[in-house]
Every structure is written in structure tokens, then in C-alpha cells.
Amino acid sequence: MANTPQAEKRIRRNARRAEVNKARVSRIRTFVKRAESTIGAGDLAAAAAALAAAQPEMMRGVSKGVLHKNTVARKISRLAKRVKALEAAPAQG
Known part of the structure; x- marks a missing residue:
């Protein structure tokens, strides 16, 4: 339990930031899922x-600091690779 006013404020602030970050990550996941489903x-x-x-x-x-840059770079690279494979697939068939 927080013993000082500043510790109490940090608890309130951390809770607000966690809500914002959770919403941000959820929004990103939605966009990624939409891309994966269309692929x-x-x-x-x-x-x-x-x-x-x-x-x-x-x-x-x-x-915004909710995801690591290498994680995002890897995910974007993999999605782009799959989209590129869609381009190549009709040309081969």
C-alpha cells in the first residue's frame, strides 16, 4: 500500500497509462489481424x-513505447513477405 502522496499519485497515473497502452496495443492487434485475414x-x-x-x-x-522496434520490424517484414507472395502466386499459376 502506498504510504506517501507521491506513491498514491503514481498508482493513479500508472493505472491511467496502463489503460491507454492496453487500448493502443488492442488497436494494433486489430489492424494486424485484419491484414492477416485478407492475406x-x-x-x-x-x-x-x-x-x-x-x-x-x-x-x-x-x-509511444508500447512495442519494441525490433518486434514491429519483424512483424511488418513477415506481413510484407506474405503480401509479396500473393503477388507472385498468380504469375506462377
């Missing part, structure tokens, strides 16, 4: 648009 459906135009919408959201998470 899975095989719709190249929708997948490219979903990736283009997800990228800035993910990078915003990095700048």
Missing part, C-alpha cells in the same frame, strides 16, 4: 491496403 483470403488489393494501414499503427506503437 489468408488471397485478396491482393485488400491485403496490400490492410498492410498499408497496419504499418503506421505498428510504428506508432513503437514511438
Whole structure:
């Protein structure tokens, strides 16, 4: 239990920040899931648009400190690779 006014304030502030960060991460996950589902459906135009919408959201998470930059870079790279594979798939078939 907090013993000082500053410790009490930190508890309140940490709770507010946790709510904001939770909402931010949830929003990012939604964008990523949308991109993954369009890639899975095989719709190249929708997948490219979903990736283009997800990228800035993910990078915003990095700048706000809720995600690590290498994690986001890896996820963006993997999504982009899957979208690129969609482009190549019709050309081969």
C-alpha cells in the first residue's frame, strides 16, 4: 500500500497509462489481424491496403513505447513477405 502522496499519485497515473497502452496495443492487434485475414483470403488489393494501414499503427506503437522496434520490424517484414507472395502466386499459376 502506498504510504506517501507521491506513491498514491503514481498508482493513479500508472493505472491511467496502463489503460491507454492496453487500448493502443488492442488497436494494433486489430489492424494486424485484419491484414492477416485478407492475406489468408488471397485478396491482393485488400491485403496490400490492410498492410498499408497496419504499418503506421505498428510504428506508432513503437514511438509511444508500447512495442519494441525490433518486434514491429519483424512483424511488418513477415506481413510484407506474405503480401509479396500473393503477388507472385498468380504469375506462377
